[in-house]
Amino acid sequence: MSEIRDILVTSALPYANGPIHIGHLLEYIQTDIWARFQKMRGHHCWYVCADDAHGTPIMLRARHEGITPEDLIARVAEEHRADFAAFRIDFDNYHSTHSAENRYYANLIYARNRDKGHISKRSITQAYDPVEHMFLPDRFIKGECPKCGAADQYGDNCEVCGASYSPNELKNPRSAVSGAVPEQRESDHYFFRLGDFEALLKDWTRGGGLQPQVANKLDEWFAAGLQEWDISRDAPYFGFEIPDHPGKFFYVWLDAPIGYMASFRNLCDSPRGRAAGLDFDHFWSKDATAELYHFIGKDIIYFHALFWPAMLHGADFRTPSAIFAHGFLTVDGQKMSKSRGTFIKARTYLEHLNPEYLRYYFAAKLGPGVDDVDLSLEDFTARVNSDLVGKVVNIASRSAGFITKRFAGRLAPTLCDTGLFDAFVQAGESIAHAYERRELSRAVREIMALADRANQYIDEQAPWVLAKQAGQEARLHGVCSLGLNLFRILIGYLRPILPGTAADAESFLRIGPLTWAALAEPLLDREIAPFKPLMTRVEPAHIAAMLEASKEDLSAARPASAIEPTNPHLARDPIGAVVDIETFAKLDLRIARIRSAGPVAGADKLLRLELDLGGETRTVFAGIRAAYDPRDLEGRLTVMLANLAPRKMRFGTSEGMVLAAGPGGKDIFILSPDAGAEPGMRVK
RNA sequence: GGCUACGUAGCUCAGCUGGUUAGAGCAUCGCACUCAUAAUGCGAGGGUCGGUGGUUCGAGUCCACCCGUAGCCA
Secondary structure, eight states, rough: SSOEEEEEEEEOOOTTTSSHHHHHHHHHHHHHHHHHHHTTTEEEEEEEEEBOOOOOHHHHHHHHTSOOOHHHHHHHHHHHHHHHHTTTTOOEEESSSSSSHHHHHHHHHHHHHHHTOEEEEEEEEEEEEETTTTOOOOOGEEETTTTTTOEESSSSBBBTOBBBBOOSEEEEEEEETTTOOOEOOOOEEEEEEGGGGGGHHHHHTTOOOOOHHHHHHHHHOOOOOOOEEEEESSSSSSOOTTTTTTTEOOHHHHHHHHHHHHHHHHHHTSSHHTTTOOOOHHHTTTTTSSEEEEEEGGGHHHIIIIIIHHHHHTTTTOOOEEEEEEEEEEEEEOOOOTTTTTTBBBBHHHHHSOOOHHHHHHHHHHHSSSSOOOEOOOHHHHHIIIIIIIIHHHHHHHHHHHHHHTTBBBBOOOSSHHHHHHHHHHHHHHHHHHHOOOOHHHHHHHHHHHHHHHHHHHHOOOOHHTTTTTTTTHHHHHHHHHHHHHHHHHHHTTTTTTTTHHHHHHHHHHHOOOOOOGSOOOOOOOOOOOOOOOOOOOHHHHHHHHHHHHHHHHSSSSSSSOOOOOOHHHHOOOOOOOOOHHHHHOEEEEEEEEEEEEEETTTTEEEEEEEESOOOEEEEEESSSSTTOHHHHHHHHEEEEETTTEEEEEEEEEEEOOOEEEEEEEEEEEOOOOOOTTTEEEOO
């Protein structure tokens, strides 16, 4: 740890046409843990990311919603930022590929490669939608599988029999955009001559920056021969127009990785970047000495390990120090599934569970390889409860009481067992080594072994026995103070994984943000705050509720098909007359917790809800019985109109109204506030 | 279909370049303890290391084939 390193880290850019889900989070959490670790070690580590905002799917989605692509990506960016912040993904900068910086670097990288002869032009034949007047990407052509005949399959592969083929092999092809029969049309395209870089890439592959599994895969691609890469798309397209070829646009995958540079440039030019003296060239110039790492999923290795370094090299920029690929997330051993409720959005997770749990669980299972990671919900519950609540937090919990009650909250002036303390400090080297090599599961195992030793120590010393013996005050003081010191080291080691819990522990111990180096110095002869539970157990009921809510998301979500015409809800029920703010202010909307829900005898559409407003309880009858199982509602937060005149009904008085959307019957959806809202808060 | 990986106790995973009776956590069972968010400590049972064949004095660890899973095929 002698030398301070300059490190730039990225995660793959999430696509700006949908919400973040737990599969995405595997990567952001992995990267965030690694970046936080580097910062804790005192290195200058910068973690940047951006929304990937271009391409046909975004263009079509925006059109479908009746808004501009710019409005769509702005809205999605806000959602993404909120989700990342809630999971404590600590980006130093979060930008967009639809930005001035990205346009600049995309143009520059293209122009330099072109000037060196690495761009070629040729005409290709492609499916064309004569109604929409646009060329169709493979994903937007549907038809019958040429192998098994399954209907409604995409243009690149069949989800029924698994065959892969080219779109023109499809039987009865249709445009997924207009439904028209696609025509074959010619168009000029521009190609990046990847083959020009074979020697460079082979060199780079052998340079040690790749995982062995990834290098093997690359060898396969080298053996097959490097093909030219089509980097242009025809209008209409949402992206950057190629400067010297009007009507042609850069393919989204060309400017996506350039987004890493653009985000970093944006950071350099920000007040924060300038204050830190961030120098773009120090990180990106051909002879840059700073380290550059990209965390990615194994599905996009081709782009990051071949195209990206080649493009950079061709444009006289440096190549990445390493690419870190990870596997995919499965839930209970299977692909995430919408119908099983395991396609869990970040937002849905946050409504039910603490983000620290997921960060810990992923860390406990992530290694340096490209193996898939399984989120076993049963294991998740057991592991978090046992490791974090039962072992780690428990050490503080069982030591702190004595310190507070018997010693006025003051820690002992000396360590009573330096051997154990030193062993904990020394273990840090091995743990740091594991973090550095992204062996997060190993780091977690080693940390938990230390937690076991701390609990063993407390058991051996039996402070509860010492507390009852006269003349053992100093021993008791020493044992419990050591217990808290061991806890402090453990929390320090876990801090990259559990930033929220670590912050709470730091305020409990009344210390500043822990650094790795600070852990070697014990905390002595000073006051700590009274202990409050730092983490509560995972409740299986919350997991069940989360899965249920994920299924609800599905039924609430609009069909994915791009063919669907304009939104039917507005047509059926147009937006009402304008009101002024005073009129709105008369409505007192409050966050409420559904304390209990149950059927109403004699009313087959109603549920009786007991709503907790944080001190006041209201009874409300809501016509949602066909849409909700009462058990799923209990414990949920929702929004109610609190100052609606009470209304006497046959079964009792309804003291307010719960807000919900939808046509009625089974299709009715009550509102849920974001995590953090508490009963009684006013909605305004 | 081709390729790259992966397949170890009920569950989730360790097992470095092949070498003593295959390890951990959780779960299960027994005992102890009661400071702690019913948390902790001690102990026990539980695996022919996906299958078959091979290389070797010796294979979970190497090779071949088969089965299953994931990704890629630009």
